[in-house]
Amino acid sequence: MTRAKLPAWVDYGLAPLLTLAAALGASSLAILAIGENPWAALSTLAGGAVGDTSGIGYTLYYATNFVFAGLAVALPFHGGSFNIGGEGQAYLGGLGAALVCLALPAASWWLVLPLAFIAAFAFGAGWAFVPAWLKATRDSHVVITTIMFNLIASALMAYLLVNVLIAPGQSAPETVTFAESAWLPQVTPLLASMGIEIGPSPLNLSFPVAILASFGVWLLLWRTRWGYEIRAAGLNENAAAYGGISLARTTILSLCLGGGLAGLVALNEVLGAQHRLLLGFPGGYGFAGIAVALMGRNHPVGIFLAALLFGALYQGGTELSFDMPDVTREIVVVIEGLVILFCGALESLFRKRLEAIFA
Amino acid sequence: MGKAWILALGLMTTLASPASAQTFQPAIVYDVGGKADKSFNEAAFAGAERFRKETGVAFREFEISAEAQREQAFANMARRGASIVIGIGFTQKVALEKVAKQYPTVKFTLVDTTSDLPNVQSVIFREQEGSFLVGMLAAMASKTHKVGFVGGMDIPLIRRFALGYSDGAKHADPATEVFQNMTGSTPAAWTDPARGAELARSQIDRGADVIFAAAGTTGLGVLQATADGGKLGIGVDANQDHLHPGRMLTSMVKRVDLVVYRAFMAAKNGDWKPGIAVLGLAEDAVGYTVDEHNDKLITPEMKAKVEAARAEIIAGRLKVREYQAP
Numbered sequence: 001m002t003r004a005k006l007p008a009w010v011d012y013g014l015a016p017l018l019t020l021a022a023a024l025g026a027s028s029l030a031i032l033a034i035g036e037n038p039w040a041a042l043s044t045l046a047g048g049a050v051g052d053t054s055g056i057g058y059t060l061y062y063a064t065n066f067v068f069a070g071l072a073v074a075l076p077f078h079g080g081s082f083n084i085g086g087e088g089q090a091y092l093g094g095l096g097a098a099l100v101c102l103a104l105p106a107a108s109w110w111l112v113l114p115l116a117f118i119a120a121f122a123f124g125a126g127w128a129f130v131p132a133w134l135k136a137t138r139d140s141h142v143v144i145t146t147i148m149f150n151l152i153a154s155a156l157m158a159y160l161l162v163n164v165l166i167a168p169g170q171s172a173p174e175t176v177t178f179a180e181s182a183w184l185p186q187v188t189p190l191l192a193s194m195g196i197e198i199g200p201s202p203l204n205l206s207f208p209v210a211i212l213a214s215f216g217v218w219l220l221l222w223r224t225r226w227g228y229e230i231r232a233a234g235l236n237e238n239a240a241a242y243g244g245i246s247l248a249r250t251t252i253l254s255l256c257l258g259g260g261l262a263g264l265v266a267l268n269e270v271l272g273a274q275h276r277l278l279l280g281f282p283g284g285y286g287f288a289g290i291a292v293a294l295m296g297r298n299h300p301v302g303i304f305l306a307a308l309l310f311g312a313l314y315q316g317g318t319e320l321s322f323d324m325p326d327v328t329r330e331i332v333v334v335i336e337g338l339v340i341l342f343c344g345a346l347e348s349l350f351r352k353r354l355e356a357i358f359a
Numbered sequence: 360m361g362k363a364w365i366l367a368l369g370l371m372t373t374l375a376s377p378a379s380a381q382t383f384q385p386a387i388v389y390d391v392g393g394k395a396d397k398s399f400n401e402a403a404f405a406g407a408e409r410f411r412k413e414t415g416v417a418f419r420e421f422e423i424s425a426e427a428q429r430e431q432a433f434a435n436m437a438r439r440g441a442s443i444v445i446g447i448g449f450t451q452k453v454a455l456e457k458v459a460k461q462y463p464t465v466k467f468t469l470v471d472t473t474s475d476l477p478n479v480q481s482v483i484f485r486e487q488e489g490s491f492l493v494g495m496l497a498a499m500a501s502k503t504h505k506v507g508f509v510g511g512m513d514i515p516l517i518r519r520f521a522l523g524y525s526d527g528a529k530h531a532d533p534a535t536e537v538f539q540n541m542t543g544s545t546p547a548a549w550t551d552p553a554r555g556a557e558l559a560r561s562q563i564d565r566g567a568d569v570i571f572a573a574a575g576t577t578g579l580g581v582l583q584a585t586a587d588g589g590k591l592g593i594g595v596d597a598n599q600d601h602l603h604p605g606r607m608l609t610s611m612v613k614r615v616d617l618v619v620y621r622a623f624m625a626a627k628n629g630d631w632k633p634g635i636a637v638l639g640l641a642e643d644a645v646g647y648t649v650d651e652h653n654d655k656l657i658t659p660e661m662k663a664k665v666e667a668a669r670a671e672i673i674a675g676r677l678k679v680r681e682y683q684a685p
Contacts, residue, residue, distance in 0.1 A: 043391070054438075058431065061481055132561075144520075148571070158544055158545045159544075162513075162544040162545070170449075170451065170452070170472070171449045171472065171514040171516050172449055172450045173544075173545065173546075177453070199438075200434060200438075202427070202430070202431075269427070273427060274426070274427075274428075277451070278426060279545055279546060280426060280545070280546065283425040283426055283427065284425070309645075318428055318431060319435075321421065322419070322421055322432075322435055323423070325419075328422070329393075329422050329424045346621060359442055
């Protein structure tokens with residue numbers, strides 16, 4: 001499909017807004033069908049997401065997960081690999097972070113936090129290494145292998161949490177709560193100490209890390225030789241190989257960096273919010289990352305915006321089912337799904353018409 | 360529409376004013392099974408509904424769908440002026456305690472596990488006592504002298520059901536063989552009816568003709584399979600006898616509904632107290648059901664024997680073993 005060149009504000013501003021509007025229109029029909037007022041429901045959703053500082057905090061907190069998960073898909077995507085394994089890589093990242101925190105209960109934060117950060121990244125990258133290596137040397141399909149590694153990760157973590165890491169004397173499969181020195185500082189108390197009062201939320205310092213990571217991915221892909229090699233291999237691997245680029249290296253590099261970024265979901269969830277490792281903590285963020293990356297057109301800026309939208313939907317949806325008991329959690333998923341469908345899969349819905357007007 | 364969207368945001372900032380803190384506001388947070396699980400969470404919902412009907416006071420509720428929502432749910436309830444928040448299920452403990460510390464004036468009731476915070480009331484059950492009685496019924500109703508147990512997640516709580524059931528069956532008839540399966544070792548084991556049905560069928564193949572399901576919605580699959588196989592099922596937590604009339608021997612009820620109802624009532628009347636309550640047969644908080652769906656299956660002799668055992672247990676003359684976590 002050839003695309004006519006549109007003005008940037010139409011391509012990145014008006015077109016997404018139109019699809020979002022269409023998605024909200026379709027959601028209204030779903031809400032009408034269960035006998036609720038769509039306007040009230042959608043305002044509750046929007047207000048829950050950005051209506052107060054606590055809502056904004058939660059939105060950014062959820063968005064942090066989606067940024068990491070989205071980057072984890074986008075980076076390998078530029079290298080020609082479709083990483084579906086973000087869920088498992090995030091899970092293993094949590095294991096890495098938790099092992100550091102549990103092994104060093106008495107150490108101070110300047111030792112624990114950097115080590116936990118490195119471990120989360122390394123464990124995520126390590127989990128991606130096997131599928132990457134299999135692709136590089138055996139030409140195994142990464143879609144298949146990374147999906148399978150999600151299942152292996154969840155089985156491994158279930159075993160570890162049920163039998164090895166579980167806190168003694170309780171039924172829930174989760175570790176003990178980490179020592180406070182291993183907690184990534186949250187924004188609410190941080191701002192309070194500076195005299196700024198905002199509502200409580202688990203938003204923590206991994207949010208700026210996510211912004212830095214987005215910038216880092218952009219820098220790597222478009223400003224370094226490695227990034228150039230990765231993109232060249234992704235565009236045409238034969239040409240890249242002919243040009244002297246090692247495909248094995250670009251594959252392994254891009255997938256492992258992607259895995260490491262997925263592992264950083266644990267930074268937000270395990271170190272920033274829960275302060276313990278619990279079963280199933282990635283909660284589908286890894287999979288949502290695929291939609292985030294696609295919606296953001298695999299560009300860090302797009303991913304950041306898409307992650308904000310996902311975060312807002314997630315937080316707003318939670319508030320929605322709080323305030324309107326008839327809007328069950330299933331309806332919330334329907335609304336989220338419609339928005340994702342329209343913004344991700346049907347993003348060119350209005351394109352022809354916009355091209356007729358603006359191009 | 361872009362404009363309308365911005366308008367909506369503006370509107371919301373004005374709408375999102377906190378609810379008045381004066382009135383009594385009860386709230387409840389269900390576990391992942393959801394309030395329509397026909398079992399544990401639904402029993403809690405029934406208790407809250409009873410409170411609403413009798414007092415006319417509406418309650419807030421929330422069903423958990425992701426781990427991160429637990430703390431958010433409790434914090435949201437507390438922040439919006441809830442007077443009492445009930446957390447259903449042992450997985451709520453950490454989130455509930457975290458929020459309870461932040462909101463020391465809000466009352467919290469935790470069901471199925473314990474906490475020693477000053478504003479938390481914990482309610483646990485002596486499941487082994489009720490399980491003992493339905494184990495007796497199972498053994499007496501079995502023609503093959505083989506009975507089954509299908510548990511949900513393999514945790515000490517469910518092993519308490521299993522041990523009581525097996526002891527009860529052997530108490531009624533020492534020759535009874537008890538098959539025991541757990542569905543899994545993760546929370547997914549609570550929501551897998553297909554696997555539940557599979558486990559029940561394999562127990563039936565080995566000769567079991569009464570099967571006790573203590574497995575959340577997984578149990579619905581177990582009960583379906585026993586009914587389809589022409590055998591008898593035993594329900595759990597809520598009265599599930601209506602699911603397959605004539606094919607349900609009884610249900611081991613855990614009166615979560617009563618706990619929720621009483622906690623709301625006590626909080627409303629000002630006599631709610633923190634601390635740990637352990638409820639069993641003596642408090643009528645666990646037991647077995649007899650209603651129009653199963654009264655033909657439970658003969659007067661069976662009932663007499665079980666009632667005798669129940670009196671013995673309450674009087675302390677018959678000791679029911681409690682599963683001890685290693």
